[in-house]
Amino acid sequence: MPPPSSTVSLPAGSQAPLPDGFERVRLHIVTGKGGTGKTTVAAALAAALAARGKRVLLAEVEGRQGISQTFDVPPLPHTETQVAATSGRGEVVGLSVDAKTALLEYLQLFYKLGRAGGVLERFGAIDFATTIAPGVRDLLLVGRVYEAMRRRADARHHRRSDAPYDFDAVVLDAPPTGRIGRFLSVGAEVADLARMGPIHSQADSITEMLQSEATAVHLVTLLEEMPVQETVDAVAELRSLGMPIGAVVINQARAGLLTDADEGLVTPTDLDPEGVAADLRAVGLDPAPALVDGLVSQVREHAERVELEDEQLTVLEASGLPLVTVPYLVDGVDANAVCEIGELLADQGMVPA
Amino acid sequence: MTASSTRAPRTPRSLDVDALLADRHTRIVVCCGSGGVGKTTTAAALGLRAAEQGRRVVVLTIDPARRLAQSLGLVELDNTPRAVAGIDTAGGGHLDAMMLDMKRTFDEVVLAHASRETAEQILANPFYQAVSSSFAGTQEYMAMEKLGQLRAQADRAELGWDLIVVDTPPSRSALDFLDAPKRLGSFLDGRFIRLISAPAKAGGRAGLKLVNVGIGLVTKTLDTVLGAQMLRDVQTFVNALDSMFGGFRERADHTYALLKDRGTAFVVVAAPERDALREASYFVARLAKDGMPLAGLVVNRMQPAPAPGLTASRARAVAEQLADADRLETSAALTLHAALSDLAARHRNLVRRFTAGHPSIPVVEVAALAQDVHDVAGLREVGHRLAAT
Numbered sequence: 207m208p209p210p211s212s213t214v215s216l217p218a219g220s221q222a223p224l225p226d227g228f229e230r231v232r233l234h235i236v237t238g239k240g241g242t243g244k245t246t247v248a249a250a251l252a253a254a255l256a257a258r259g260k261r262v263l264l265a266e267v268e269g270r271q272g273i274s275q276t277f278d279v280p281p282l283p284h285t286e287t288q289v290a291a292t293s294g295r296g297e298v299v300g301l302s303v304d305a306k307t308a309l310l311e312y313l314q315l316f317y318k319l320g321r322a323g324g325v326l327e328r329f330g331a332i333d334f335a336t337t338i339a340p341g342v343r344d345l346l347l348v349g350r351v352y353e354a355m356r357r358r359a360d361a362r363h364h365r366r367s368d369a370p371y372d373f374d375a376v377v378l379d380a381p382p383t384g385r386i387g388r389f390l391s392v393g394a395e396v397a398d399l400a401r402m403g404p405i406h407s408q409a410d411s412i413t414e415m416l417q418s419e420a421t422a423v424h425l426v427t428l429l430e431e432m433p434v435q436e437t438v439d440a441v442a443e444l445r446s447l448g449m450p451i452g453a454v455v456i457n458q459a460r461a462g463l464l465t466d467a468d469e470g471l472v473t474p475t476d477l478d479p480e481g482v483a484a485d486l487r488a489v490g491l492d493p494a495p496a497l498v499d500g501l502v503s504q505v506r507e508h509a510e511r512v513e514l515e516d517e518q519l520t521v522l523e524a525s526g527l528p529l530v531t532v533p534y535l536v537d538g539v540d541a542n543a544v545c546e547i548g549e550l551l552a553d554q555g556m557v558p559a
Numbered sequence: 560m561t562a563s564s565t566r567a568p569r570t571p572r573s574l575d576v577d578a579l580l581a582d583r584h585t586r587i588v589v590c591c592g593s594g595g596v597g598k599t600t601t602a603a604a605l606g607l608r609a610a611e612q613g614r615r616v617v618v619l620t621i622d623p624a625r626r627l628a629q630s631l632g633l634v635e636l637d638n639t640p641r642a643v644a645g646i647d648t649a650g651g652g653h654l655d656a657m658m659l660d661m662k663r664t665f666d667e668v669v670l671a672h673a674s675r676e677t678a679e680q681i682l683a684n685p686f687y688q689a690v691s692s693s694f695a696g697t698q699e700y701m702a703m704e705k706l707g708q709l710r711a712q713a714d715r716a717e718l719g720w721d722l723i724v725v726d727t728p729p730s731r732s733a734l735d736f737l738d739a740p741k742r743l744g745s746f747l748d749g750r751f752i753r754l755i756s757a758p759a760k761a762g763g764r765a766g767l768k769l770v771n772v773g774i775g776l777v778t779k780t781l782d783t784v785l786g787a788q789m790l791r792d793v794q795t796f797v798n799a800l801d802s803m804f805g806g807f808r809e810r811a812d813h814t815y816a817l818l819k820d821r822g823t824a825f826v827v828v829a830a831p832e833r834d835a836l837r838e839a840s841y842f843v844a845r846l847a848k849d850g851m852p853l854a855g856l857v858v859n860r861m862q863p864a865p866a867p868g869l870t871a872s873r874a875r876a877v878a879e880q881l882a883d884a885d886r887l888e889t890s891a892a893l894t895l896h897a898a899l900s901d902l903a904a905r906h907r908n909l910v911r912r913f914t915a916g917h918p919s920i921p922v923v924e925v926a927a928l929a930q931d932v933h934d935v936a937g938l939r940e941v942g943h944r945l946a947a948t
Binding site: 239240241242245270272275313317325326331382384395398399400401402403404405406430431432433435436473474477481482485486488489491492494496497499500501502503504505507508510511514536537538539 | 593594595596622624625626627685686689776780781783784785786787788789792830832833834835837838865866867868869873877880881884886888889891892893895896898899901902905929930931933
């Protein structure tokens with residue numbers, strides 16, 4: 207079936223070696239401080255997986271419509287909708303997870319509720335569960351991802367089903383680092399509140415999935431002090447919660463300006479204004495002092511930035527986690543740039559074959 | 560396009576931060592916006608600038624970065640405003656800062672509104688403990704609760720504050736508190752609360768006489784899904800809260816009215832990125848819908864204008880020429896100049912697009928700083944840039 211016109215078509219992708227254990231990962235949870243570009247990275251990862259023939263679910267849980275905006279397709283409904291496709295099996299299916307819809311689906315799937323679902327809604331029970339009851343909202347959001355992870359192509363959820371998984375991979379555009387620990391530990395927390403019964407066992411299964419080797423939490427950061435600090439804090443928190451951590455994605459990295467045979471890219475710290483003026487004159491430009499001084503100080507500021515970024519890079523390297531770098535894109539990010547970033551992630555070993 | 564496009568474009572109004580802060584009628588400034596745009600820094604910088612211009616200010620932060628918090632003297636999360644050191648108080652001003660302790664604030668609400676016995680019952684309920692420390696949205700409610708408390712103190716205390724600057728939680732739900740009165744109201748009047756509290760009041764499930772099939776279906780379902788023990792915890796919790804809901808709703812209504820008051824100014828904070836400005840549009844629309852007083856938009860992290868007199872395309876062409884002539888350093892400087900010029904142009908365009916869509920909203924652009932802000936001097940510089948338009 208040809209993809210509908212509202213979806214993005216993806217190029218075929220190449221392959222790079224993976225860090226240990228990455229080939230077993232089916233659930234990629236992408237978090238990061240606000241403003242670091244975690245939605246872009248999640249979308250890029252999904253696109254790169256799809257480019258390698260995978261059927262991928264890309265889910266968001268904060269109702270921001272970040273996925274549809276990133277792929278430049280119409281706003282996503284609360285049901286699974288194709289947003290990008292290759293010529294083969296590969297596709298990205300988008301989902302804006304909504305707690306209320308997830309609860310009604312859940313009740314139907316596991317309790318065959320029929321019209322009781324509607325009655326619950328009329329009595330305000332659904333509103334209570336999704337807005338007031340502690341943790342239930344987060345549990346429903348994670349639970350919806352859990353359901354998609356377990357679903358087989360024959361629409362069953364049994365471990366013993368022979369059918370292949372409906373989704374080869376799931377990418378979750380998760381809440382930001384400040385909230386990620388609480389979000390992912392909701393299973394344990396709810397299992398505590400409901401000490402037995404169906405909710406307890408469901409919550410336990412969710413925790414089990416999140417802590418398994420099929421899951422990796424990736425952290426997106428900029429090479430600035432605050433996001434790096436939050437990343438380091440989140441890594442510590444996630445480790446203490448027993449969540450498997452994947453890669454740290456350094457987004458919008460600045461590079462040095464000149465290629466040096468020994469040191470790679472370097473930036474000159476102090477240009478000689480007279481030399482610059484002479485060079486400008488040599489190519490027929492007016493070496494006005496404002497221009498010359500401006501050029502010199504722009505280079506100096508850039509060098510300072512790069513130096514600060516190097517310091518932050520050292521902090522991240524100390525974590526021992528695989529680091530993946532995405533350069534700064536001056537033109538901003540559109541659907542094509544998402545695919546381009548996806549290939550950069552794959553080139554650096556973030557995408558299982 | 561509409562007829563207005565035939566007219567000359569209006570110059571967007573700029574946000575006069577100093578006038579806003581100097582206006583004694585401004586009693587509350589609320590900073591909102593998506594995460595990572597410098598909201599907390601903006602709130603702290605506004606507070607500092609107002610204090611150094613003679614106002615008595617308290618800044619309420621939600622979740623400040625560690626070093627920014629340290630610079631404000633916020634070493635522990637103790638829910639108490641503390642004086643910030645290193646402020647120029649020559650103008651008679653004063654700056655206090657505090658970090659919100661969500662759970663403690665919630666506990667205080669319970670203690671203030673329930674009898675001692677009921678309060679103890681609520682505080683010990685496992686359901687309450689989860690609500691008060693982790694329920695998505697608690698932070699938003701408690702930030703507003705704290706704002707209400709500070710405002711009440713400001714009017715009472717001798718050395719009180721004449722300006723409160725509030726940071727909001729970093730999510731779209733940051734404006735959820737606007738829905739709080741309505742949500743609490745519909746919950747209170749709702750059938751669900753009566754339904755769920757009925758069995759416990761009557762001394763157990765046997766006391767529930769089935770008045771219609773619907774109720775039977777609901778309780779049966781709740782029992783199946785939640786299990787008996789959890790249903791009991793929920794019932795105890797809802798019952799205990801029921802006695803204080805009246806007070807709760809009254810406070811939410813009061814805070815809502817306070818936010819709508821002319822003494823309040825909302826400042827939407829953004830960065831020159833598509834997503835952040837889209838979120839800013841959402842905030843602007845949401846505030847307008849509720850009739851909340853919007854002072855304007857702050858766009859942080861603007862790329863400053865590049866060195867004058869050389870366009871990006873010319874710089875690129877010349878850079879190539881110089882590279883061929885092996886003048887690599889100057890060539891690199893020109894390549895950088897071209898990239899910075901493009902970036903500055905992109906930032907300007909993004910802001911222009913926002914102002915085209917919201918011509919009546921005053922905007923202030925703040926040039927990016929080379930480093931993160933983590934001391935009073937840095938905040939002062941941000942305040943200076945905020946007012947420099």
